[in-house]
Amino acid sequence: MRALLVVNPKATTTSGRTKDVLAHALASDLKLEVVATEYRGHARDLARDAAASGSVDLVVSLGGDGTVNEVVNGLLSDGPSEHLPRLAVVPGGSTNVFARALGLPNDPVEATGVLLDALASKRERTVGLGRAVTEGLPERWFTFTAGFGFDAGVVGRVEQHRRSGKRSTHALYINQAVRHYFGEREHRKAGPITLRIPGAEPVEGLVVSIVANTSPWTFLGNRPVYASPEATFDTDLDLFGMTKMSLLQTLRTIPQLLDGSGRGPRGKHVVAYHDLREFTLHSQETLPFQVDGDHLGERNQVSFSGVRRALRVIV
Template sequence: MRALLVVNPKATTTSSRTKDVLAHALASDLKLEVAATGYRGHARDLARDAAASGTVDLVVALGGDGTVNEVVNGLLTEGPSEHLPRLAVVPGGSTNVFARALGLPNDPVEATGALLDALAAGSERTIGLGRAATEGLPERWFTFTAGFGFDAGVVGRVEQSRRSGRRSTHTLYVDQAVRHFFGERRHRRTGPITLRIPGVEPVDGLVLSIVANTSPWTFLGTRPVYASPGAGFDTDLDLFGLTRMTAAGILRTIPQLLDASAVGPRGKHVVAYHDLAEFTLHSQETLPFQVDGDHLGERNEVSFSGVRRALRVIV
């Protein structure tokens, strides 16, 4: 079996030791090529070339959720196919939502052992993914979440902080979420987003809109956060939205987001849908947009679709 190991050396918890251990372990059973990313989008380019070659059986992503997202988008450049290389993931970022949602250990060395065991056993599953489309730009696949509005604004602030030298930590995300909350007073009470689902009356006034391909939505340290507990890799997309964000309302919602036994956040300002095949989020003004924690700038409209059985993953 021929494999490509894509390494993001700048990922939060990726070290040269982790890369060497993984490369050595994989090279004992596979014909392995190792490639380190050098620029944004490089992992996508490497995975695209691997898929186009027709000679690579497995692409292993060592990095965070952003690296995984790039690899997935590279593999799916021409769309899903039974002939695409399989995907394997070794977590190397700060949160690693996708890897943890697959049930992999969050420690890269332990995850390497789990990957080797899965390869030896021939263990894999075919998962569904989300796809986001905006006019005039390429479609973007996502593995666990996308956001339009408030949460994407938080992601943008975090990326800006990281460019100024701050390390990606859960504390940084919480800090920027609080700052963004108090800086977005106008949109907290009158949301500009309209949700349009085919055959359903539009829902206006969303402040927050989180699209989920699986659950949990994210992690706060070791605590999973459940925006859409029913979301999964075997269904289409879920949506969680809020039509108003007040301090009191957020304090009521946070315990619901952290409750694994609950059916998800509830309340008069909550908008929740499960297993949507397609829908559109529209805003009269441009709003921030993100997929898998990667800020993609601002948009007026984004169309989403769930694509079942899109990619084979080693687990």
């Protein structure tokens, strides 16, 4: 079996030792090529070339969720196919939502052991993914979440700090979420987002719109956060939204996001949908847009669709 190991050396918890351990372990059973990414989008280009070659059986991503997202978008450049290489993930970022949602350990060495065992046992699963289309960008696949509006604004603020040299930490996300919240007073009262689902009446006034392909939505350290508890890799997309973010409403919702009972956020200002095949989020003004924690600028409209059985993953 021929495999490509894509390593993001700038990922938060990816070290040279981790790369060497993983490469040595894989090389004992696979014909392995190891490539370190050198620029944004490099992992996508490497995975696209691997898929196009027809000779690579497995692409392994060592990095964070951004690296996984690039690899997935490269593999699916021409859409899903039974002939695509399988994907394997070794977590090397700060949060690693996709890997953890698959049930993998957050420790890269432990995850490597699970990967080797899965390869030996020929253990894999097929997962559904989300797809987002917006004007001015190529279609973008996402593995666990996308956001339009408030949460994407937080992601954008974090990316600005990362470009200035700060590390991506949970404390940085919390700090920027609080700052963004108090800086968005008008949008908290009257949301600019309209949800359009084929065959249904539009839902107007959303302040927050979070699209989930799986659950949990994210993690705070080891604490899972549940925006859409019913979301899974085997269904289409879920949507969590809010039509008001007053301080009282927000303080009520935060504990619900951390509640592992499976109930999820609730209340008269909460909008929740499960297993949506396709829908559109529209705003009269441009709003931030993100997929899998990657800020993609500001847009007026994004169309989403769920694609079942899109990719085979070694687990």
